[in-house]
Amino acid sequence: MKIIYVTASLPYGNTEVFAIPEIGELIRRGHEVHLVPMSRYTLTPHSDAEPFMPLTAYRSLTSGEVLRVGSAELLRAPAAVGRVMTRLTAGEPRNIVKKNVASLPRALWLARKARAWGADHIHAYWASVAATTAMIAGEVSGVPWSFTAHRWDITQPNAFRAKLESARFARFISQDGLELARPVAGPQLGDKATIIRMGVPLSPHGAARTTPPAGVQLRLICTGTLIPRKGQRFLLEALSQLKARGVHVELSLAGEGETRGALTTQAQTLGVADRVTFLGNVDHNELLSSYAEGCYDAFILPSLHEGIAVALIEAMSYGLPAIATDVGGTRELLTAGAGQLIPAEDVGSIVDAITTLVENEPERVRQGRAGQERVMAEYDIKGIVDTLEQRFEPPAKTRRNGPR
Secondary structure, three states, X not given: OEEEEEEOOOOEOOOOHHHHHHHHHHXXXXXXXXXXXXXXXXXXXXXXXXXXXXXXXXXXXXXHXXXXXXXXXXXXXXXXXXXXXXXXXXOOOHHHHHHHHHOHHHHHHHHHHHHHHOOOEEEEEOOOHHHHHHHHHHHHHOXXXXXXXXXXXXXXXXXXXXXXXXXXXXXXXXXXXXXXXXXXXXOOHHHHEEEOOOOEOOOOOOOOOOOOXXXXXXXXXXXXXXXXXXXXXXXXXXXXXXXXXXXXXXXEEEEOOOOHHHHHHHHHHHOOHHHEEEEXXXXXXXXXXXXXXXXXXXXXXXXXXXXXXXXXXXXXXOOOOEEEXXXXXXXXXXXXXXXXXXXXOXXXXXXXXXXXXXXXXXXXXXXXXXXXXXXXHHOEHHHHHHHHHHHHOOOOXXXXXXXX
């Protein structure tokens, strides 16, 4: 199949690394995949996404090519453009109307690209502007399209009902996301919605750990952008309380972001700077190698908001016992003792969860194995892509000639 993925910025930057295994598996199976990012947050691709660069076509909203091709496509199918724009703007607030109208030229450029390439399917990551672009391109070109909804793009809806009506299917990555959509989705939800989780490449990984340095009772790893909603500040507070109890825990924070300076200062103020290592942005393969080599004893995710974190799934696949806040779809992952689920913004619960792992090694081992089994059962990228292939497959003998 020939599939176009409309992304926020992938392959550029670090914002959509969760999509890399999925796209990579599609390519491995012989499908032709093109990426069309809406923005370039950086000019540098994520290291794991570098192979996608030859498959990527980024065009700015105001590039000469976009305006020229978009105008030609508008002249070719004015009625179809009028219909789709009416559906994307009718009854929507002014800010949504502005976003969707601004998306039109590039969406028409994509419509021409999809038709000329002979695309079988267009899939948008996010139900926001990416889905707006995919919907316009799909309806004008006649190529079937779909979208993946995560969380914020559901709680801040952009013509959600119109997109559900137009799309072949709407993918939700969790039951939690599907439930969030019910108030804004309308009657189309039952016919179009499907839960297809995020996946990671899996193979049996040992859960053996290396020996911690003398005096260290637990080595924690937390990965994620250093921003307020990731909740790292609560983790540092917990480390301070553990230190006061005589519990020696070392924490590695992988990632960069706007709160790096504040977190560094907080660690110093709390007297735990010697127990916290700021790793910065870590190469993905290097991070996975550290899991495989047993460099950490547990993974922790103190987020205030989350869909389902692929970073958490990856760590669990290596047998790392997991502690995570009960936000978004995390509850669906940490089921049946597969990890410890704690309230968000609750330092005491973080302390208690870490203490459990420190004081009860058999329980720590049990949680690691249970989490690994949970991930192996439902989050293997091969099974995820099996399902997506079935959804992307064009109906037999369907001809798509675009609007007449």
